Amino acid sequence: MQEYPLGPKPVLLRAPVILPMVSPPLIDGAVVVSGGRVRELGSFRHLRRTFRGKILDLGEVALLPALVNAHTHLELSVFRFRLTPSGSFVSWVRSLLRKRTEVALSEARRAVKEALQELWQEGVGLIADIGNTGLSLGLLREAPFYSVYFREIIDFKGDSRIQEFVRGPEGGRITYSLSPHAPYTVSPVLIQALKSWTRRAKLPLSIHVAESPEECAFLERGQGPLRTLLEERGQLPSGFEAPGLSPVAYLQRLGVLDERTICVHLVQVSRRDLEILARHQARPCLCPRSNIFLGVGLAPLPQMLSSGLKPCLGTDSLASNDRLSVLAEVEALYAAYPEVPPEKFFLMATLWGAEALGRRDLGFIGPGARAELIGLGLPPGRSSPWERLLEGPKKVEVRLYATV
Ligand SMILES: [Zn+2]
Structure with a gap:
């Protein structure tokens, strides 16, 4: 498992699938995090235009909240x-x-x-x-x-x-x-x-x-x-x-x-x-x-x-x-x-x-959420990301966590 600590500076995370849990899956999505929180969520193409900072491509994973x-x-x-x-x-x-x-x-x-x-x-x-x-x-x-x-x-x-x-x-x-x-x-x-x-x-x-x-x-x-x-x-x-x-x-x-x-x-x-x-x-x-x-x-x-x-x-x-x-x-x-x-x-x-558990700042990806995220290995296929994850080996490949 790859681990990425997230500090105070803005980082743009890119993943082929993002599962925000409060909105539909995003294909080729991106998340901007800074100061331990998620700031923005959207398509990679759109967010990269205005973003100035480090870009981290997470590879073939589905990005979920921890x-x-x-x-x-x-x-x-x-x-x-x-x-x-x-x-x-x-x-x-x-x-x-x-x-x-x-x-x-x-x-x-x-x-x-x-x-x-x-x-x-x-x-x-x-x-x-x-x-x-x-x-x-x-x-x-x-x-x-x-x-x-x-x-x-x-x-x-x-x-x-x-x-x-x-x-x-x-x-x-x-x-x-x-x-x-x-x-x-x-x-x-x-x-x-x-x-x-x-x-x-x-x-x-x-x-x-x-x-x-x-x-x-x-x-x-x-x-x-x-x-x-x-x-x-x-x-x-x-x-x-x-x-x-x-x-x-x-x-x-x-x-x-x-x-x-x-x-x-x-x-x-x-x-x-x-x-x-x-x-x-x-x-x-x-x-x-x-x-x-x-x-x-x-x-x-x-x-x-x-x-x-x-x-x-x-x-x-x-x-x-x-x-x-x-x-x-x-x-x-x-x-x-x-x-x-x-x-x-x-x-x-x-x-x-x-x-x-009364934690409204965890369990989803969206503005204000804590930057506690995981990347699950995403098997290839044409079915929905949910189905591919359910049928796949369910392995945590990447872990991102806030240090601030
Ligand atoms: Zn018990």
Whole structure:
């Protein structure tokens, strides 16, 4: 992969195809960047006439905004290839809980560093990282990414001291927010309190929702292996009564669904659930390769799109995936749903992820956008650039990043 740092001076980038994500593909296009931002976008022939500065021809690539990994847990990177795909969600949770106690801090830290290098090679520019130890935070601060760090809360009894959830330092490349882990591991009042806090701060809130059939069995009927697990861990309140609703309908009843709620997974959803999500403009985040690893199924992407939802993509952690590649997630979804219009996969991998994470300066190429760009190898052919990219090897050939 070729890397080009972009400094304060104007540079004109030329590529045979530019995919701005907010407007149609540009053939033989050019982008002018300076001071870390995109200034102009247009045809190469037109922009070169008035441009005075360095011209960089990127070769046979499609130029896109850097990708968005809208859901991962960097602190779990040490578990790559250490957990067995058992086909049972709860068995996987149990082995993760057990293995977490066996890992040395230095080893876990080294794995986060390697994970960040991998994300860079894979063309990711914006990361949503979920953590409950703070292990990845220092490394994220030093890394050249934009990120949202979600502090994860797990507390089904709900006796956490809510006032402790204070906002992190302002500014820079990291946004700090909160993430109730899931409807079956955080008490209803605590989910509401966390949403109230993020709503007031105009921050995204991320929550795992409708991932496994076991989650539905627990919320709908109060039964199944998740109930047993909560009992064993002393986390089931006495006199607990199941809400008797699907995970999505339950979150609606709690009043926590809106355009700043990122619902991660949404594999176990009905048509009615999709209507609820669309009505509240909630943001689905799909992690297909993790879902395949855990054997829970796949989110119904075509139905989501026809409901008007704008899903984004995440890899989830290396405890349930072997890669942190957003392009590999695109490949998995395309293989399952070849009928989906090709450009939607790239919107999911860029613009819709940035929007869900509240970053209006990333995920597209246009005046004002951050100069965080990638060039994907563009196979020759007569079909649309979207189709050529989807069918090609999806390799990041060029990475351009702002140094100012
Ligand atoms: Zn997750």
